[in-house]
Amino acid sequence: MTELARAFDNVADAYDAARPRYPDGMYDALSEISGVTLADARVVDVGAGTGILTRGLQSRGAQVVAIDPGAEMLTRLLSRADSERSERTAAALRADGNALPLRDAVADLVIYGQSWHWLDPVASIAEARRVLRPGGTIAGCWNFTDARRPGWLAEHEGRLAGECPGYWGQAREEWTVPPMATTFDLVEERWVPWTRMIDIEDFLLDLRSHSYMAVLPRETADELVGRRRAELAEVFPEGLLAVPMRTYLAVGR
Ligand SMILES: C[S@@+](CC[C@H](N)C(=O)[O-])C[C@H]1O[C@@H](n2cnc3c(N)ncnc32)[C@H](O)[C@@H]1O
Numbered sequence: 001m002t003e004l005a006r007a008f009d010n011v012a013d014a015y016d017a018a019r020p021r022y023p024d025g026m027y028d029a030l031s032e033i034s035g036v037t038l039a040d041a042r043v044v045d046v047g048a049g050t051g052i053l054t055r056g057l058q059s060r061g062a063q064v065v066a067i068d069p070g071a072e073m074l075t076r077l078l079s080r081a082d083s084e085r086s087e088r089t090a091a092a093l094r095a096d097g098n099a100l101p102l103r104d105a106v107a108d109l110v111i112y113g114q115s116w117h118w119l120d121p122v123a124s125i126a127e128a129r130r131v132l133r134p135g136g137t138i139a140g141c142w143n144f145t146d147a148r149r150p151g152w153l154a155e156h157e158g159r160l161a162g163e164c165p166g167y168w169g170q171a172r173e174e175w176t177v178p179p180m181a182t183t184f185d186l187v188e189e190r191w192v193p194w195t196r197m198i199d200i201e202d203f204l205l206d207l208r209s210h211s212y213m214a215v216l217p218r219e220t221a222d223e224l225v226g227r228r229r230a231e232l233a234e235v236f237p238e239g240l241l242a243v244p245m246r247t248y249l250a251v252g253r
Contacts, residue, residue: 002069007214008049009072016050016076018198018205020143022113025192026247027060033188033251034109034137038062041108044131046097046124047115051077053141057111065107066092067100098123102131112140117178125183137187139251140180146193146244147171152235153244156228163224166212177248184252196243200232203241 008015031038039061045054048066050073057064068074074092095101097112098120110128112119128138147153147170154171161171169175181189198206204225207213213221232241 006070007211009070011209011214012050012070012072012076014205015073015209016080018202019050019052019114019209020196020206020245021052022056022141022143023192023194023245023247025194026141026249027056029190029192029249030111030139030141030251033190033249034139036109036137042106044100044102044107044110044128046100046110046112046128047118048077048092048113049073049115051080053111053113055080062109064091065102067095067097068092069094069096098127100127100131104130105133107131107136108133109137109139111138112180114142116140116180121179121183135253137251137253138184139249140178141247141249142177143245143247144170146246149244152232156231159228159231160207160212164212164216166215168212177250181250181252186250186252188251190249190251192247192249194245194247196241196245198241198243200229200236200239200241203232203243204229 027038030036038057041062043057043062043064045057045064045066048054048068049070051066054064054066054077066074066077071094074094077092093101097115110132116124125138132138145153145157147157157169157171161167161169207228208221208225216224233239
């Protein structure tokens with residue numbers, strides 16, 4: 001297992017509890033652009049983690065195989081499927097997305113939720129193409145906070161950029177979306193705007209689940225979270241945040 005997958009495993013509970021779901025508009029755009037009807041589609045969810053995207057696809061009727069190298073992340077995915085008594089349980093395989101343990105031409109859609117940027121850009125797409133049936137779809141989606149306008153969120157991101165050596169986000173001038181669209185035959189890119197209502201503690205838990213926080217020593221992360229809590233409480237004394245979000249979707253073949 002890579003250092004990175006281990007880092008995610010260490011924050012699996014925070015990830016599972018606090019990371020955002022994908023908005024309905026993302027699933028609608030995926031079907032519209034790709035022509036894939038999710039009901040009964042055979043989908044490979046690569047870098048499935050705790051199953052945020054897996055469950056969204058399953059609830060729309062897809063048959064999903066979830067792939068991730070992180071044992072703790074996959075344990076959350078499976079235990080949620082048990083506790084929610086999902087009618088469709090995803091098959092979960094602990095594996096590397098750069099070498100999928102699947103036969104050729106078995107899937108209608110290979111999708112990466114918040115994960116393709118952690119894989120090898122060439123090997124991952126070659127593997128996706130191998131397991132897709134002819135004419136199948138490759139897609140990637142990422143939820144981002146929308147910190148383009150000046151205000152509390154831009155300030156929050158700016159402080160993270162200053163305090164976390166591994167920070168990668170909009171507060172870095174060189175930040176761009178992961179360049180997935182340049183690695184396949186692009187059909188369309190789309191942005192889906194939405195608003196996330198979340199209380200301060202869950203927002204801070206979400207913060208802890210990011211890789212640049214997961215690699216910090218525990219004490220350093222605790223101090224940083226304490227500072228953010230105090231700043232947010234000044235802006236939102238009632239404790240509830242409306243976070244501008246946008247989901248990026250790239251669809252190709
Ligand atoms: C940010 S999480 C995304 C989880 C989930 N897909 C979501 O939408 O929230 C990234 C995931 O990619 C996984 N990952 C990292 N390297 C990978 C690889 N080589 N193959 C497959 N998954 C990988 C990590 O273990 C982690 O669970």
